[in-house]
Amino acid sequence: MNKFDVQATKALLDKNLITENQFQEINSYRDLNIFSLNAELKLFLYLSVLLFTSGIGVLIYNNIDSIGHIAILSLLLIVIAVCFYFCFKNSKGFQKAEAVFENPVLEYLVLAANVLTCIFIGYLQFQYKPFGTHFGLATLIPTLVSFFCAYYFDNKSVLAIAITGLAAYVGLSVTPQDLLNNSNFYEDQTLSYSAILLGILLILWTVYSTKIQLKTHFNIIYLTFALHIISIATISSLIDYSHNNVWLIFVAVLAASSYCFYKLSHEYKAISLYVFMIIYAYIGVNISLFRIFESIDFSDVWVLFVMILPIYFIGSIILFIKLIKTFDKETAV
Amino acid sequence: MIVYDKNLLDNLALVEEAKSLQSGGFISKEQKDLIKKELPAFKRQSNILVRLGFFLLGSFLYSSMCGVISLLGLSGEKFFFEICCYIFAAVGFGCAEFLAYQNYYEHGLDDAFILGALLNVGFAIGISTDGSEIVIAFFVAAAALILYKRYLHLLSLLACCLAVLALLFFGMLELGDVGKAILPFITMIISAVVYFVAKKTITNLERSYYYKGLLWVTTFCLVVFYLSCNYLIVRELSSELLGTEVLPGQDIPFSYFFYAFTFLVPTVYLIFALKTKDRIMLWISFLAVGFAIFTVRFYYSVLPVEIALTIGGIILFGIAYFSIQKLKQKETGLTFKPDRINNSNAILNAEALIVASTFGLKPEVKTESSMEFGGGGFSGGGSGENF
Numbered sequence: 001m002n003k004f005d006v007q008a009t010k011a012l013l014d015k016n017l018i019t020e021n022q023f024q025e026i027n028s029y030r031d032l033n034i035f036s037l038n039a040e041l042k043l044f045l046y047l048s049v050l051l052f053t054s055g056i057g058v059l060i061y062n063n064i065d066s067i068g069h070i071a072i073l074s075l076l077l078i079v080i081a082v083c084f085y086f087c088f089k090n091s092k093g094f095q096k097a098e099a100v101f102e103n104p105v106l107e108y109l110v111l112a113a114n115v116l117t118c119i120f121i122g123y124l125q126f127q128y129k130p131f132g133t134h135f136g137l138a139t140l141i142p143t144l145v146s147f148f149c150a151y152y153f154d155n156k157s158v159l160a161i162a163i164t165g166l167a168a169y170v171g172l173s174v175t176p177q178d179l180l181n182n183s184n185f186y187e188d189q190t191l192s193y194s195a196i197l198l199g200i201l202l203i204l205w206t207v208y209s210t211k212i213q214l215k216t217h218f219n220i221i222y223l224t225f226a227l228h229i230i231s232i233a234t235i236s237s238l239i240d241y242s243h244n245n246v247w248l249i250f251v252a253v254l255a256a257s258s259y260c261f262y263k264l265s266h267e268y269k270a271i272s273l274y275v276f277m278i279i280y281a282y283i284g285v286n287i288s289l290f291r292i293f294e295s296i297d298f299s300d301v302w303v304l305f306v307m308i309l310p311i312y313f314i315g316s317i318i319l320f321i322k323l324i325k326t327f328d329k330e331t332a333v
Numbered sequence: 334m335i336v337y338d339k340n341l342l343d344n345l346a347l348v349e350e351a352k353s354l355q356s357g358g359f360i361s362k363e364q365k366d367l368i369k370k371e372l373p374a375f376k377r378q379s380n381i382l383v384r385l386g387f388f389l390l391g392s393f394l395y396s397s398m399c400g401v402i403s404l405l406g407l408s409g410e411k412f413f414f415e416i417c418c419y420i421f422a423a424v425g426f427g428c429a430e431f432l433a434y435q436n437y438y439e440h441g442l443d444d445a446f447i448l449g450a451l452l453n454v455g456f457a458i459g460i461s462t463d464g465s466e467i468v469i470a471f472f473v474a475a476a477a478l479i480l481y482k483r484y485l486h487l488l489s490l491l492a493c494c495l496a497v498l499a500l501l502f503f504g505m506l507e508l509g510d511v512g513k514a515i516l517p518f519i520t521m522i523i524s525a526v527v528y529f530v531a532k533k534t535i536t537n538l539e540r541s542y543y544y545k546g547l548l549w550v551t552t553f554c555l556v557v558f559y560l561s562c563n564y565l566i567v568r569e570l571s572s573e574l575l576g577t578e579v580l581p582g583q584d585i586p587f588s589y590f591f592y593a594f595t596f597l598v599p600t601v602y603l604i605f606a607l608k609t610k611d612r613i614m615l616w617i618s619f620l621a622v623g624f625a626i627f628t629v630r631f632y633y634s635v636l637p638v639e640i641a642l643t644i645g646g647i648i649l650f651g652i653a654y655f656s657i658q659k660l661k662q663k664e665t666g667l668t669f670k671p672d673r674i675n676n677s678n679a680i681l682n683a684e685a686l687i688v689a690s691t692f693g694l695k696p697e698v699k700t701e702s703s704m705e706f707g708g709g710g711f712s713g714g715g716s717g718e719n720f
Contacts, residue, residue, distance in 0.1 A: 004541040005674075008350035011343070017351070017368045018360055026359050029673065032665045035610040036672035037656070040619075044653035052646025058639035105654055275382045306400050313394040317442065320390060324383055332366070 006030065045108040053115040060123055069127050076120045083113035091153060098217050099154045110153045114161065118142040139169045151215060159218055163202075163225050170194045174229055192233040196253060199230035203260070220270055223261075227273055230257045231280035238287050247291065254284045269331040278323060282316070334482045335542060336433045337375075342485075344372035345438075346541055357673035375438040387441025395449045398424060418457035425450025433484060447486050451477055467507070470500040481546060490546050494553045506574070513574045520561035528554035552613050559598050559621050564591040565628040595625050607667065 006027075013023045060072060087110050090101060101107055124130060125138040143165030150159035167174040172195055203226050206219040234254045241247045258281040265274035298305065335342070348369055355365040378384040399421045406413040406420075429446040437443045454476045455469055462468045477493035480486055498520075505512035505519060531550045538544055560566050568585050571577055579585060602618035605611070629635070636644070660669040 002544070004346065004544055005350060005353075007541070008346050009354070012347055012350060012368070015347075015371075017347075017371065018354075018364070022359055026354065029357075029359075033610070034665060034670070034672050035607075035612075035667050036670060037660060037667065038669055038671045040615065041653050041657050041660075041669060044649055044656075048646045048649035048653060050646070051642045051649060055639050055642030055644075055646055059643065062639060105657065271380050272382055275380075275386055279386060303404065306397075306404050309397040310394060310401055313390065313397055317387070317390050317394065320387065324378070 042104055042108075045105060046111075049108045049112045049115075053112060053119070056116065057119050060119065072123065073120070076116060076123070080113055080116050080120060083109045083116070087113060087153060094152050095154070096214055098215070101153075107153075107155060110149055110155050111157050114146055114149045114155075114158045117145050118161070118165075121145075136169055139165060143169060150218075154215070156218070156221060159221055163222070167195075167198060167225075167229070170198050172198065172229070174225065192237045195229050195233035199226040199233070199257070202226040202229075203264075220268055220273075223264060223268070223270070223273060227257075227261055227276055227280075231276070235280065235283055235287070238284065251284065251288055254281065258284075266327070266330060271327065271331075274327055278320065335485060336430070336483050337438060337485070338436070339542075341373065341375055341436065341438075342542055344374055345377070348372060348374060353674055359673070375436050375440075377437075377439045378441055379439075384439070384441040384444070388444050391442040391445025392449065395425065395428070395445055398428075415460060416457075418453045418460060422450045422453035422457055425453060429480075429484065438485075443484065444486070444488065447480055447484055447489055448492075451480060451489060451492055466503045467500060470496045470503060474500060485542060485546070487546060487549055490549055491553070494550065498557065510575065513571075516570070516574075517562050517567050521558060524554040524558040524561060528558065548613070552617070555602070555614060555617050559602075559617070559624075562591055562594040562598075563624065563628060564588070564595045565624075565631055567591050595628055599625055 009018075009023065009026055012018045013020070018026075056076070060076075063072075087106055090103065090106050092099060121138065121142050143162055146158050146162035146165055149155060150162050164174050171191055202222045206222045206226075210216055210219065231254065234250045234257070237250045238247050238254070241250065258277055261273055261277040265271070265277060351360065351365045351368040354360050355362060378387060402420060402424070403413075403417065406417065425446045429443055429450060432440070432443045432446065451473065455473045458469045458472045474493050474496035477489045477496060480489040481493060501520065501523065502516070505516045528551055531547050531554065535544065535547050535551075538547070568579065568591075571585060572579065577585070585591070599618050599621035602614055602621060606614035606618055630641070635641070657669055660667060664670070
């Protein structure tokens with residue numbers, strides 16, 4: 001334990017900022033000398049699920065022709081059934097509000113069962129093509145299973161898988177690394193329209209689920225996905241559609257989404273949404289500025305341009321400090 | 334040496350304490366807000382995202398300022414090139430000082446200027462000495478130490494530790510083959526000595542200002558101590574530096590010592606961490622165990638990757654499950670109950686993100702095969718920025 005924490009508590013007492021009773025309570029709690037392994041052991045569980053499911057996935061992928069299909073399928077099915085059996089046995093059934101398992105191990109069993117189910121369906125489709133050439137169905141069914149698990153067992157990790165599945169059904173890859181690399185829109189720019197629509201749908205869904213009070217703590221995950229999908233799609237379109245005035249439409253979309261998320265981040269008091277909204281809006285503004293000044297011949301004025309740059313950044317910094325300050329003030333109430 | 338107002342630093346510690354007491358449920362939110370309002374504070378960003386954003390903006394500003402200076406000095410040509418980095422570094426120090434007087438502390442903007450100045454010191458010395466590593470490492474270490482002492486900037490301290498390590502490394506290389514041969518042992522001994530000195534200083538510390546920094550130093554020493562005599566590192570470094578090749582059937586000198594070290598030290602760390610309730614050491618011991626397993630797999634492919642992953646997962650699950658069952662009922666000491674005051678839940682919040690990056694479904698390729706699973710690339714390197 002850190003002796004300076006104890007000192008700080010004492011100083012708070014000396015300044016009359018906490019009461020004598022509270023001080024006593026804190027001290028008696030510190031005397032228990034608790035060393036909690038809660039986070040560490042949960043992380044172990046989590047890692048074990050990651051390792052196990054990755055192992056199984058690679059195992060099946062590598063040996064797809066050598067081991068008997070029936071053997072693999074039945075083994076997978078047994079493991080899935082066992083996992084789900086424990087989950088259903090200990091679950092309190094569906095609840096509209098936030099619900100947690102009494103035993104944290106089960107949370108990770110749900111995750112394992114869900115990932116294995118996805119692998120199972122994928123393998124089934126690869127080998128026996130039950131969905132024929134309807135590849136969409138092969139994505140949609142794991143997605144639906146994931147949504148069911150996420151809502152029934154109240155599991156955020158599974159919800160994240162479900163959302164990526166939904167996006168995959170539309171034709172997008174929204175895993176965080178692909179979003180960052182912006183790898184979606186290289187081949188097919190029209191995908192950005194579906195991306196924007198998907199983002200709007202996600203936002204509408206959060207509005208609806210707030211109305212009927214269904215798992216409102218999921219909303220922040222939906223909104224995070226929606227913000228990144230919409231913003232990255234519009235920004236990538238802003239860069240690509242340079243030849244005509246189509247980019248003006250995307251400026252309007254970005255402005256609308258920024259305003260929308262400005263409101264939403266205040267509503268949910270979510271600084272992560274707010275910061276990313278600002279960053280995307282800033283990038284958008286800069287691209288637009290660049291577009292407007294594109295016609296100017298820079299060879300004449302570049303000295304002036306370099307001189308102005310620091311002032312521009314100082315202005316931006318002051319603006320950002322103001323924005324963050326107002327956010328803190330408004331959400332503190 | 335510290336540039337900041339001591340009262341503000343004390344207040345910061347009090348507000349942080351109030352925050353953790355509030356999250357532990359000992360005091361109400363109103364009380365915490367009152368404490369926050371009562372005590373004047375730094376301009377500081379506690380949210381890492383916001384701080385990162387300001388760091389980026391600060392870096393843009395710093396580089397644009399350097400751009401303006403280069404524009405003015407462009408007529409100086411070669412002479413300007415030789416001194417430009419000194420000027421940039423001076424500008425960085427000046428801005429950092431200015432921000433410190435404006436009470437910016439751990440804000441992001443100050444980080445940009447402090448780290449930028451440090452980088453420019455490195456470049457400047459490099460240009461003046463034609464890239465002599467020892468001199469660069471020495472001056473960077475000195476500058477970083479001064480920056481840490483003055484601005485209590487922890488990242489500078491980390492830079493200082495790295496620079497000292499580099500100094501030691503290049504210094505030993507200067508000594509020739511003998512130096513190269515005893516490099517692991519010297520590093521091990523020095524990191525052990527520094528660790529105990531830092532530990533001792535912490536217990537004798539009266540004020541809390543340098544506490545965090547010393548904690549970082551001990552952490553750094555623990556990591557370096559383990560890596561210094563890890564079998565993988567020693568073998569790869571010796572083949573790199575001494576040019577010795579390990580033939581089949583042979584092994585590096587003292588290989589038994591290095592093997593023993595690779596496996597014993599993590600265990601010792603683990604036991605010691607649980608005994609002294611040292612969370613940082615506990616985490617390092619986990620990482621060290623992981624690295625030890627990696628070391629073995631690097632040279633001996635005991636099992637195919639996928640089977641190792643599957644079995645590893647099952648074993649890890651077993652360990653976690655039985656530990657939870659065992660610790661569940663305990664109320665004091667080592668326990669599974671979340672600690673009300675110091676909880677390390679931040680890492681668990683990133684779970685959903687890591688799952689999405691590892692197992693996220695991708696749109697299928699229309700030609701053949703079904704969807705591609707994330708199972709192949711087990712990187713799991715979620716950077717944890719969305720949550």
